[in-house]
Amino acid sequence: MPIHEKHLIRPENLVRNDKLAIEGVDVSGDWSTFIQTRVITDYNEAMQEEIAALPGGEFIHRCWQCGSCTNSCTVNMLNPDFNPRYWIYLIRLGMEQELLRDKDIIWQCVSCNKCTYACPRDVVPEGVMKATAHWLELKGYVPEKPSMIFDDVFSEQVFAKGKIEEGRLMRKFFVRTQQKLAQPWLIVMVKGLVSRLPVTLLMRLGLAGVVHPRTRNWGRTRDAINEYVGEQNAKHRGALGLPAQSTESHS
Amino acid sequence: MTEKYRKVAYYPGCALEGTGHAYNRSTKEVGKALGLELVELENWNCCGAMEVKNVDPKLQTFLSARNLKIAEDMGFDTVMAPCNGCYHNLKKAEYDLSHDAGSRETVAKLAAKSGDQPYEAGNVETIHALEWIRDAIGTDELRKRVKNSLNGLKIANYYGCMYTRPRHIFPEKDKGPGSESTGKPHFMDDLLAAAGAVNVEFPLKTACCGGAHTLSDSDTSTRLVLNILTTAEACGAEVIATECPTCHSGLEMHQIRAEKVLGKKTNVKILYFTQLLGMALGLSARKVGVNENFSESRDLLKAKGLG
Incomplete structure (x- = not known):
């Protein structure tokens, strides 16, 4: 693995003159390559x-x-x-x-x-x-990225039910990220599997999509988690100097 | 051989009830064939996986600790988790609860509000299915029990990320001869060799399959998986043995995706190590759920006289 891992000088910071003479000396082309001075004043000290x-x-x-x-x-x-x-x-x-x-x-x-x-x-x-x-x-610099959406959809299901059902997770994720569930490679996978699986197993898997797996007596835990998540969100936003409540809502 | 692993609490986790059902089935069948007993945790919940950890690590610690407490309440001092993600998270909860006061405080607060007693570190040991079979049976004993040798099947053993990293949550690893190595793990190699396989020298044992972003950044995952598949083939492997449902379904899914999207076809088959062990112990391919895999390996297995 090379140690050299980053160019500190970007091409746009280089100045090169095709025709230039300084004090009578021809320094055209590569001889006149200069690195532009960079002045940074907008530090975020926090x-x-x-x-x-x-x-x-x-x-x-x-x-x-x-x-x-x-x-x-x-x-x-x-x-x-x-x-x-x-x-x-x-x-x-x-x-x-x-x-x-x-x-x-x-x-x-x-x-x-x-x-x-x-x-x-x-x-x-x-x-x-x-x-x-x-x-x-x-900070609002980027819209919610797909991995964050996945984390949210996944966590919401765990908080609500205690367990994950993958089919439902996938459908929700695809809806939230506006992708078609009918991805060509996904169809190939499912077709192959359906042709091999015993009917009873297929029925059980289908049933899991309707009757969602859940942890019993989860209500108090769900409430405790949701309260905690709310507190933490407010704390994080506070640390960044943002108002406690986000104006966006996904649910 | 460790007598105390003969009967352990079993934490399958969500994936093993979904895409990883073949792993669930084969793990139970292998346990049965070896005379080991698994008692599933009553009313378990998700370990928090990577997703809840990303939202809040202490919340993931709470969710994992709840399962450890269930094991303790059922009278067990050992819980076995075949899924790398679950295994990793239970280990991480154990580490955080014994090293971080903030985690203990959050877990105690959430448990109290849920009406439960909090789990206290040190009461339950978490082990992986690899450690379970290796330590409860041992490779010598396993060799004696093999009815249908894997017969020189060439295998690349793939352990993924969560079984060995980060090392601080696995204090029992890297302890010299006999212990598991985080740099070059070998427990799966040892078991499959005892079952008659030939393990190829595979440098990507602990490479990442991109499982965390398997859906949210599919192109990255496909490239990472393709790298693993082509390397395994270059090393001469006929099969990649897996020990994690996320890695396994990631390899299967992106093997198909690589062919459909990138036009790169690979032929190496993907099987859970428990499926391979099960067949070596004389179980049929169907019994260990080979037909439930996306990766179509039945022709190869038939040619090798397995299943």
């Missing part, structure tokens, strides 16, 4: 505290920038712009605008925990990725 106030972000202050997280990262292997080490660096410095350049990929962390396994400082980078993704949403 950024590290804001991330640390969200679940998973608690230990961001421990980071000493060794880069073990990015080096071990599953998603970085597919997309070099996915760079936890760099994002932690930006958050700790308060470089909000720089972080926002990557706002649409941060949610793609697959929680494989390779970073958390490798981290010598127990930063829990996986948690920091989740906290950062939540932060981007709470």
Whole structure:
């Protein structure tokens, strides 16, 4: 794995003149390549505290920038712009605008925990990725991303019933993300399975979709969880200086 | 061999009642064939999975701890969870409750409001199906019980993420000879080798299948799965053995998706390790739910004289 993991100079910050003479010396072309001066004035000095106030972000202050997280990262292997080490660096410095350049990929962390396994400082980078993704949403920088919608749909079902029924989960997720349930690859899968499965099992699976599996006597637990979630949401929004109640509603 | 694992509490979890029913069925059948007893937790709930953890880790700790408390109340000191996600979460709850006062406080508060007693760390040990079979029976004994050897079937053992990472929630691993390794796990390899399989050298044992985003970021998952499938084939594997319902259905689903969406076809078959062990113990392919898999492996198994 290469140690060199990020270009610090972007192409748009380079200036190159095709025709230029300085004090009579021809410095046309590559000889006149300059890096533009960058001045940053819009630091968000509260950024590290804001991330640390969200679940998973608690230990961001421990980071000493060794880069073990990015080096071990599953998603970085597919997309070099996915760079936890760099994002932690930006958050700790308060470089909000720089972080926002990557706002649409941060949610793609697959929680494989390779970073958390490798981290010598127990930063829990996986948690920091989740906290950062939540932060981007709470701040209104990004619309709710598919993985967050999935987390919500899943959690709502667990809170309400105590258990998950996957068929219902999938249907709800596809509706919320406005996707067709009839994905061609999904049809192939289901067709293959139906042709092999015994009828009794198919009936049982179908029945689970109608009579949802649930934990008995769940009512008090459900209420306790919902109350707790409400409290936590208010706390998180408060830490980010947002009004306690979100104006959006999904249900 | 550990006598206390002969009868343990069983936590199947939601996936094993849905897409992972073949794992549920084969785990129970293997237990029966080996004379081990499983007693399902009464009125269990979801462990919180990754999704509730993303919303609030302490809430996931509460949900998992509730199941540990049920095991304790039923008189068990060991609970076996075959699903990596459930196993990981119960272990994580155990770790958080013994190391973090904030987690203890939240769990106590939520339990009180639910009208339950909170679970206290240290009362119930969580084990995976791999540890259960390996420690209750042992590889030597298993070798003696094999009726229908896997006969040199070439297997890539795939453990996924949640069985070994992060290491701090698995204090019993990485303890030298005899213990499981988080870097290069081998319990499944050991069991399947005892059943007559040939384990190929597979470098992606603990790679990620993208299971967390299997639906929400399908393209990422398909690329990650395709990498695992093609590597297994390059290593000479005929079968990828799995020990997690999310990994298993992820591999199956994205194997089909890779073919349909990316035009990349792979032929390696995907089977739960309990299905392979079950057939080695003389159970039929149907008995261990091979027909319930999306991955069509019956021709290969027939050719190998299995099931």
